Amino acid sequence: MESELVPGFFYKDSGRDITEHDLDIVSDLWTIDGHEVYRGSRDPRYTHAQVYWLYSEDLDRVGLSEHSLSDQADFRVLWFRDTDFGTFLQEDGWVRGEDIWSSLPRAVFDRFVNEGWTTPTTFLEQCLHGPARLVWPAMLRTPPDVYVCTTCGRRSLSPKQGCQMVAEPLDFPTTEKVFFVDEDMIVHRPPPTSRVWDLLIPQPQPSPSDDSQEPPETEQQPPAQTLPPPGPETPPRTLEPPPQ
Numbered sequence: 477m478e479s480e481l482v483p484g485f486f487y488k489d490s491g492r493d494i495t496e497h498d499l500d501i502v503s504d505l506w507t508i509d510g511h512e513v514y515r516g517s518r519d520p521r522y523t524h525a526q527v528y529w530l531y532s533e534d535l536d537r538v539g540l541s542e543h544s545l546s547d548q549a550d551f552r553v554l555w556f557r558d559t560d561f562g563t564f565l566q567e568d569g570w571v572r573g574e575d576i577w578s579s580l581p582r583a584v585f586d587r588f589v590n591e592g593w594t595t596p597t598t599f600l601e602q603c604l605h606g607p608a609r610l611v612w613p614a615m616l617r618t619p620p621d622v623y624v625c626t627t628c629g630r631r632s633l634s635p636k637q638g639c640q641m642v643a644e645p646l647d648f649p650t651t652e653k654v655f656f657v658d659e660d661m662i663v664h665r666p667p668p669t670s671r672v673w674d675l676l677i678p679q680p681q682p683s684p685s686d687d688s689q690e691p692p693e694t695e696q697q698p699p700a701q702t703l704p705p706p707g708p709e710t711p712p713r714t715l716e717p718p719p720q
């Protein structure tokens with residue numbers, strides 16, 4: 477998921493187990509965004525901010541708080557969601573559906589399995605000449621280029637020998653043919669209000685020659701939050717992994 481405090485920084489650790497450096501830490505119970513959580517110790521792996529993992533009562537990792545290096549009181553809280561897309565975008569409402577194979581005609585399914593086109597990347601490679609597109613969570617962070625041959629028109633996710641390839645951003649000819657898949661090829665549906673479309677299909681910027689007024693700033697930083705003190709009625713607790 478992307479840092480809100482330092483946009484452009486991405487957290488790749490999405491594990492739910494307690495981190496090693498939080499074992500046996502004594503933690504208070506905090507209420508953050510309506511969640512009751514235990515907070516671990518500062519994660520030494522991160523230097524862009526002061527990062528603390530948050531744990532549920534069962535000591536599952538449920539999110540993190542990231543605090544400005546210069547001002548501890550300036551912080552954001554990020555939560556894990558049920559799906560990788562929801563977590564990446566910090567959105568509720570993503571729905572995990574069937575795998576993509578169940579929506580394909582049998583002959584197409586057989587061909588893709590026989591050819592080994594069964595990962596998101598190899599599947600998408602076969603779609604580039606048509607309107608269908610696959611999107612997986614990491615693609616939101618790093619959009620792929622498509623290599624297009626100026627001679628024969630071949631399109632591929634990687635440059636091909638013998639062709640004159642020009643790299644261009646992956647296009648999305650129609651939103652109806654965009655399939656959001658995880659690495660198991662399960663199709664996920666975005667909530668109607670998802671900002672995923674803004675990420676995939678950026679709106680054209682107003683041209684610099686346009687001398688009309690600047691558009692109003694629509695994107696607002698979430699306000700800084702104040703961390704309430706831990707409740708006095710709850711005794712501090714030592715974080716230990718649950719018995720296996």
Ligand SMILES: [Zn+2]
Pocket residue numbers: 625626627628629630638639640
């Ligand atoms: Zn070619």
